[in-house]
Amino acid sequence: KSVLTSKWAGQELFCFDTIDSTNTKAKQLAEEGANHGALVVSDNQSGGKGRRGRSWESPVSTGIFMTLILKPSLNPSDASMLTLVMAIAVAKACNKLTKDSCFIKWPNDIVLNRKKICGILTEMSAEMDYINHIVIGIGINVNMDTFQNELKEKATSIKIENGYPVKRAELINQVMLCFEEEYEIFMMHHTLEAQKERYNNMLVSLDKEVVIMEPSKEFIGIARGINSKGELMVEKEDGQMMAIYAGEVSVRGI
Numbered sequence: 001k002s003v004l005t006s007k008w009a010g011q012e013l014f015c016f017d018t019i020d021s022t023n024t025k026a027k028q029l030a031e032e033g034a035n036h037g038a039l040v041v042s043d044n045q046s047g048g049k050g051r052r053g054r055s056w057e058s059p060v061s062t063g064i065f066m067t068l069i070l071k072p073s074l075n076p077s078d079a080s081m082l083t084l085v086m087a088i089a090v091a092k093a094c095n096k097l098t099k100d101s102c103f104i105k106w107p108n109d110i111v112l113n114r115k116k117i118c119g120i121l122t123e124m125s126a127e128m129d130y131i132n133h134i135v136i137g138i139g140i141n142v143n144m145d146t147f148q149n150e151l152k153e154k155a156t157s158i159k160i161e162n163g164y165p166v167k168r169a170e171l172i173n174q175v176m177l178c179f180e181e182e183y184e185i186f187m188m189h190h191t192l193e194a195q196k197e198r199y200n201n202m203l204v205s206l207d208k209e210v211v212i213m214e215p216s217k218e219f220i221g222i223a224r225g226i227n228s229k230g231e232l233m234v235e236k237e238d239g240q241m242m243a244i245y246a247g248e249v250s251v252r253g254i
């Protein structure tokens with residue numbers, strides 16, 4: 001039985017001590033009949049993934065590794081916006097427990113004092129115009145004391161920044177509560193029209209210089225916030241506004 005105080009997100013709960021990846025498990029459970037709103041949580045994760053097959057470091061019993069299963073009536077082409085909806089929810093939830101403010105690094109990361117505390121990875125199973133299921137994986141660095149090697153520079157945890165630990169269960173509950181609220185707004189519009197201002201207010205690079213790295217080229221511009229489709233509007237040096245789609249690019253310069 002779920003101990004969460006949410007209405008539906010996480011009320012069907014699958015808990016593990018250790019699994020390879022909560023997204024992989026969630027996809028399997030979704031195919032086997034897990035319902036909309038089911039949540040997979042693991043104390044430890046041995047094969048966490050980031051975008052484009054990169055790895056997500058998961059030190060022992062100090063992080064949140066969870067994946068929410070959704071089965072929305074939504075056009076598959078609108079599903080990528082759910083990553084941004086979750087980013088708003090995670091940032092709001094973390095802000096309830098962190099001393100300093102959390103910000104969003106477009107499209108899918110949460111940063112605290114300019115270092116990454118959370119990554120979000122959305123995966124979808126869909127046919128032509130029908131979504132079978134969407135899984136939204138969330139890794140949050142909660143109570144790690146340190147990070148090794150190159151992550152030292154770019155990752156941090158809530159404990160490191162606060163100077164004291166926070167309860168993982170409480171943060172999971174807050175994420176579910178905040179997500180329910182944001183999800184219901186999103187599903188009324190199927191766009192981020194009503195939420196883009198809230199997203200942009202938490203955007204770490206708003207009105208700052210960013211480097212957009214596309215597979216074939218890179219360019220510099222000023223981030224002006226997302227539009228209602230979730231694309232990042234970047235103003236180039238010649239004043240031209242570019243809409244950047246999340247799929248293939250990385251943004252440098254938190």
Ligand code: ATP
Pocket residue numbers: 049050051052054055056057058108109116117118119120121141151154155156249250251
């Ligand atoms: P970027 O464009 O900054 O690489 P991204 O959103 O594309 O970000 P992801 O692919 O989602 O990044 O996440 C994987 C990357 O995150 C890894 O390449 C690594 O640099 C970093 N990373 C891995 N584990 C952690 C962690 N526990 N905390 C913070 N960052 C991590």
